[in-house]
Amino acid sequence: MYKLVIVDDEPSVVNGLSTYFDWNSYGIRLAGTADDGDKGLALIKEVEPDIVLTDVKMPSMDGIQMSTEIRGILPGAKIIFISGFDNAEYLKSALKVHAVDYIFKPVSRKELHTVITRVLTSLEEEARAKELVNEMQVKLVQSLPLLREKFLLSLIADSFKEERVKEKIQFLDLPLLGAQAYIVIVIVIDDLSLVMESRSERDKQLLSYAALNIIQELMDKTKRGVVFEKAMGEYAGILVQETGDLLEDGENGLLDLAAAVRDNLSRWLKISVTIGVGEYVDKLSELPLSYKQAREAAAQKWYLGKNQILTVDHLQSSENEHYRLAESEDQVLSAMKAGDTAGLLSALDEIFESMARSRKNGFRYGKNISQQLILLSSRVLLELNALTADWEAKEAEAWELVLRQETLQDLKKHVSGYLEEICSCVKEKRGGKTGSVIERIHRLIQERYAENLTVVDIAEGVYLSPTYVSLLYKQETGKTLFEYLTKVRIDKAKELLQDPRNKFYEVCHAVGYADPSHFSKLFKKMTGYTPSAYRDQL
Numbered sequence: 001m002y003k004l005v006i007v008d009d010e011p012s013v014v015n016g017l018s019t020y021f022d023w024n025s026y027g028i029r030l031a032g033t034a035d036d037g038d039k040g041l042a043l044i045k046e047v048e049p050d051i052v053l054t055d056v057k058m059p060s061m062d063g064i065q066m067s068t069e070i071r072g073i074l075p076g077a078k079i080i081f082i083s084g085f086d087n088a089e090y091l092k093s094a095l096k097v098h099a100v101d102y103i104f105k106p107v108s109r110k111e112l113h114t115v116i117t118r119v120l121t122s123l124e125e126e127a128r129a130k131e132l133v134n135e136m137q138v139k140l141v142q143s144l145p146l147l148r149e150k151f152l153l154s155l156i157a158d159s160f161k162e163e164r165v166k167e168k169i170q171f172l173d174l175p176l177l178g179a180q181a182y183i184v185i186v187i188v189i190d191d192l193s194l195v196m197e198s199r200s201e202r203d204k205q206l207l208s209y210a211a212l213n214i215i216q217e218l219m220d221k222t223k224r225g226v227v228f229e230k231a232m233g234e235y236a237g238i239l240v241q242e243t244g245d246l247l248e249d250g251e252n253g254l255l256d257l258a259a260a261v262r263d264n265l266s267r268w269l270k271i272s273v274t275i276g277v278g279e280y281v282d283k284l285s286e287l288p289l290s291y292k293q294a295r296e297a298a299a300q301k302w303y304l305g306k307n308q309i310l311t312v313d314h315l316q317s318s319e320n321e322h323y324r325l326a327e328s329e330d331q332v333l334s335a336m337k338a339g340d341t342a343g344l345l346s347a348l349d350e351i352f353e354s355m356a357r358s359r360k361n362g363f364r365y366g367k368n369i370s371q372q373l374i375l376l377s378s379r380v381l382l383e384l385n386a387l388t389a390d391w392e393a394k395e396a397e398a399w400e401l402v403l404r405q406e407t408l409q410d411l412k413k414h415v416s417g418y419l420e421e422i423c424s425c426v427k428e429k430r431g432g433k434t435g436s437v438i439e440r441i442h443r444l445i446q447e448r449y450a451e452n453l454t455v456v457d458i459a460e461g462v463y464l465s466p467t468y469v470s471l472l473y474k475q476e477t478g479k480t481l482f483e484y485l486t487k488v489r490i491d492k493a494k495e496l497l498q499d500p501r502n503k504f505y506e507v508c509h510a511v512g513y514a515d516p517s518h519f520s521k522l523f524k525k526m527t528g529y530t531p532s533a534y535r536d537q538l
Contacts, residue, residue: 037061339427
């Protein structure tokens with residue numbers, strides 16, 4: 001059971017929380033209570049609770065100071081503040097010590113149930129994650145199959161005589177002998193640079209080890225085979241087809257396995273993968289051919305998208321000649337110089353559609369074309385004397401991001417967004433009106449006010465940078481983006497409050513606010529009434 005400590009200087013509150021809430025039914029044991037921060041901290045050090053329910057304002061040591069001390073000794077403890085004071089400074093302090101929630105007195109059973117349920121869910125998820133990490137750490141220390149991996153790499157890379165490898169297979173205890181046929185699958189992590197960039201070296205190794213274990217376990221359930229890491233973010237599986245297996249399950253069984261691998265890696269490790277499937281070969285010495293086919297199939301995600309299972313059937317030869325940017329360069333250049341966003345997007349559609357049809361050009365060629373387009377935009381800014389240090393930094397970032405894209409669709413989205421921003425800059429530089437951008441911002445906010453909108457979300461919706469959108473909107477309207485968002489939300493709330501069937505908390509959530517108290521304050525600031533007073537005067 002989880003342990004709970006209650007700290008409050010009001011005996012009635014402590015008695016009520018201890019007596020009238022069935023902690024046992026939630027799997028929680030009340031480990032003790034205290035009536036001030038000093039006693040509470042001493043008790044917490046002694047019993048090491050999972051959950052602390054504490055008042056904010058107490059004699060001797062208040063709840064904020066006590067919680068700061070708790071964070072140093074029990075960083076995983078979940079702290080819930082209760083207070084009779086609706087004070088913004090207390091709320092800010094609660095955020096600083098990473099409190100999970102803030103409940104106002106008098107505490108309602110319903111609200112306490114909601115908060116405790118959320119805390120328990122968080123504790124359980126952390127426990128599961130910790131258990132998985134501990135298991136993977138133990139396995140990582142205990143098992144470093146360097147010789148097996150080296151040998152398996154050689155099987156898919158080199159030509160060899162089969163009789164020379166059988167002894168090694170037996171020595172390394174690999175399940176690869178006595179097969180009717182072999183086939184190779186390749187599993188490639190999508191957006192590898194994004195997946196790995198925030199991880200330490202240890203976390204990268206843990207991710208790789210966990211992925212290998214998941215894939216191997218799924219393979220063992222239906223087939224005989226072995227999986228290993230070919231390179232960072234790429235795993236190769238050699239599957240053995242027993243006598244009769246080809247007729248019994250054939251390709252469908254293999255594709256079912258691939259689908260299970262993809263879905264389980266997404267579910268447990270939160271990563272997307274593309275899987276390439278080669279063709280069956282009769283001998284171990286022909287494994288390099290099956291691997292090559294599987295790798296080429298996986299590479300087709302450049303055209304077909306990520307998170308897919310691709311076979312050699314997806315390999316298409318193209319009779320088209322190499323696409324040349326010169327054929328559309330004038331159209332792109334003219335559109336950017338004129339600030340013509342529609343013309344620019346039309347030209348880009350044609351360019352990327354042509355590259356999609358000419359598959360023999362490959363992803364390197366697509367990235368090369370994209371870099372040329374970015375150089376064109378730099379030329380436009382230079383001619384307008386608008387190539388500032390900020391734009392030079394943006395260009396360098398755009399250039400780098402081109403190299404990190406893994407599909408033609410992602411590449412198009414990135415290049416189109418950057419060049420649209422160039423168009424907007426050109427339009428502004430030439431004295432063009434910015435009204436259309438403001439209108440698009442207003443339309444987006446009016447359509448999505450109920451979401452947890454950020455400046456980044458709004459900027460992405462109008463294909464501009466967050467900094468540029470904020471400055472442009474302030475310059476054109478005299479207001480900030482969030483001032484307009486608040487106005488739209490409060491106006492919508494006023495409409496909803498006219499219907500007495502709509503409860504206050506429902507109206508709060510419907511217009512994009514999670515905290516009813518915060519919503520009430522904003523509503524009063526904007527209208528002069530609290531939500532209930534506004535409804536009464538109606």
